[in-house]
Amino acid sequence: GESVGLHLPTLSVQEGDNSIINCAYSNSASDYFIWYKQESGKGPQFIIDIRSNMDKRQGQRVTVLLNKTVKHLSLQIAATQPGDSAVYFCAESGNQFYFGTGTSLTVIP
Amino acid sequence: DTAVSQTPKYLVTQMGNDKSIKCEQNLGHDTMYWYKQDSKKFLKIMFSYNNKELIINETVPNRFSPKSPDKAHLNLHINSLELGDSAVYFCASSPTWGGGETQYFGPGTRLLVL
Numbered sequence: 001g002e003s004v005g006l007h008l009p010t011l012s013v014q015e016g017d018n019s020i021i022n023c024a025y026s027n028s029a030s031d032y033f034i035w036y037k038q039e040s041g042k043g044p045q046f047i048i049d050i051r052s053n054m055d056k057r058q059g060q061r062v063t064v065l066l067n068k069t070v071k072h073l074s075l076q077i078a079a080t081q082p083g084d085s086a087v088y089f090c091a092e093s094g095n096q097f098y099f100g101t102g103t104s105l106t107v108i109p
Numbered sequence: 110d111t112a113v114s115q116t117p118k119y120l121v122t123q124m125g126n127d128k129s130i131k132c133e134q135n136l137g138h139d140t141m142y143w144y145k146q147d148s149k150k151f152l153k154i155m156f157s158y159n160n161k162e163l164i165i166n167e168t169v170p171n172r173f174s175p176k177s178p179d180k181a182h183l184n185l186h187i188n189s190l191e192l193g194d195s196a197v198y199f200c201a202s203s204p205t206w207g208g209g210e211t212q213y214f215g216p217g218t219r220l221l222v223l
Binding site for chain 1: 113151152154165199201209212213214215216217
């Protein structure tokens with residue numbers, strides 16, 4: 001099947017800094033992309049999504065960027081807080097739904 | 110008022126036993142899923158049901174048998190449990206089948222086979 005991968009499996013950032021988590025996807029037919037946050041002991045939770053007719057979408061402290069030319073997705077977290085420490089997954093959806101391998105974000109106080 | 114709930118949260122059992130995990134969603138969604146998450150956090154889809162009908166059945170041993178009594182419930186029965194079945198199992202739901210929609214996840218069931 002198609003794969004969704006992340007460039008960095010772990011990321012450590014200082015509290016207050018901005019974080020960028022990257023994701024590469026390979027299915028050019030995917031037209032919907034989602035970022036999930038999974039805290040320890042919990043299930044993945046929806047953070048933000050973007051459809052293929054957009055290249056940027058902003059939420060509260062989070063921004064998702066989509067570059068369809070190079071099949072790249074990124075999640076930017078502004079002013080990272082300790083509560084942002086979690087594993088972040090990108091997921092792509094076309095005719096099926098695929099998860100990436102996850103990036104563990106650690107926020108250093 | 111939990112959207113997707115699973116029971117039990119923890120399950121510790123001996124090899125060879127048969128066990129079931131239950132999942133319920135109160136979101137009115139048509140589609141439900143089971144995922145297995147390994148120790149490296151990789152999420153692998155196992156099954157998908159749409160309106161009580163099996164849509165996806167990935168390469169999963171036939172010891173795993175899903176059952177959907179109605180579209181709000183998707184249970185997972187596992188026969189003859191093996192050590193390699195130890196993992197976290199997540200149930201999820203989405204409004205419809207066909208992609209383009211967010212999946213909502215339950216809290217997970219942590220299965221440990223001894």
